[in-house]
Amino acid sequence: MDLVVIEPRRRPHCAECRQGPLPLHVLEFNAPVCLDCADLAHLVYLPRGSAALTRRAREASSLYAVVVRFNRRRGRYERQGLLVEEAALTTAEASCLADAEARARRRERDALRRAAEDVRFAGALLREILRLFPRCPQERAHEIARHTSVRGSGRVGRTAEGRSLEEGAVTAAVRASVRHLDTEYDALLTAGVSRRAARSQVASAIDAVLTSWRAGGGTPP
Template identity: 75%
Template sequence: MAGQGVPAPLVVIVPLKRRHCAECRGGPLPRLVLEFHAPLCLDCADLGHLVYLPRGDAALTRRAREASGLWAVVVRHNRRRTRYERQGILVEEAALARAESACLADAEARARRRARDAERRAAEDVRFRSALAAEILRLFPGCPPERAAGIAAHAGERGSGRVGRTAAGRALDEGAVTAAVRASVRHLDSEYDALLMRGVPRRQARTRVAPVIESVLAAWRR
């Protein structure tokens, strides 16, 4: 979201359904702009001269955007997550060429920086997984140590979006740690996954396996 006083970027949509331009009637459109809820092709929206840069290279994207007098964000709706997700940007061709030249010029320095950052993140992950496993064993002393280490590795995987990577999980909040352990027990020590494969609705499956999960957690707490 744009900050106060900063205009929001232009948004170009990758449609999920076949759409045609409301002005020139061209289509189906690979990308479109919504103007008063009507789809426009990029040419009719005066963006046809821009070139597409897919996401993936943060430095190239930033430099191309900064060098381009006109640019737009390209998004696509993710139905499963019910949100729009960024796919890339549209920028002026000359701006992209300048950005590519700048990235080539300092590619070696950026590669060294990425390597250092990767080493730092790996060390941080090792320390965090160790701390998470220790907290699991403190809360559930009956949990086998190797199982606690596995839960910590799974729940704390960087970029996974799992409970261990939430703010509460990183703070080793008791509720978050318990949620990670409960999830592991649900999948590994109950018939939950088998119930889902048989078509049992998720909530119903959770209700059916709840006694088993609580039994395992109670045994591990002792």
């Protein structure tokens, strides 16, 4: 059973040495006793907040005590932290720091891996755009691939279909670019035209651009 140390709201005096007011005390026979008299004064306080640090400090400390404070609203004592041996806290902090460094290195490796994946995906998307629309200007195709493939954007290129480079998804990405850059769609929305009506008004203009970008002037989607 854990030793319990109380952080009182009204600070009492020690029942043995009369020292006080006490920021922390233990109860012995329902009387407050200071940490010196309770032989706990050599312990250091570790506030709650880091589960890993708390667990490791507790495991490394041959003696520890749980610090609690009474919550009037909830009508119960709640844990505030631990009293542990200073050497145990130092060991736990060093262990957590090593873990933090390892996690930082792993995050860096993951970021580099994701960046490389994004470059490869954007390249593959660019090639597919130019395969479907070989007359699309190179600079425009690059911009569509870059814009569409941004990780976490929720755009067509980041959907399952887009990542699989399905023709419908790639065409939808190109169509979206044309809609915003080559038609009056955005101006219509600004003027208060509904999205559905605005799309209907610019559909033929989009089809014309896509037709001009396709090889042999095929039928637009």
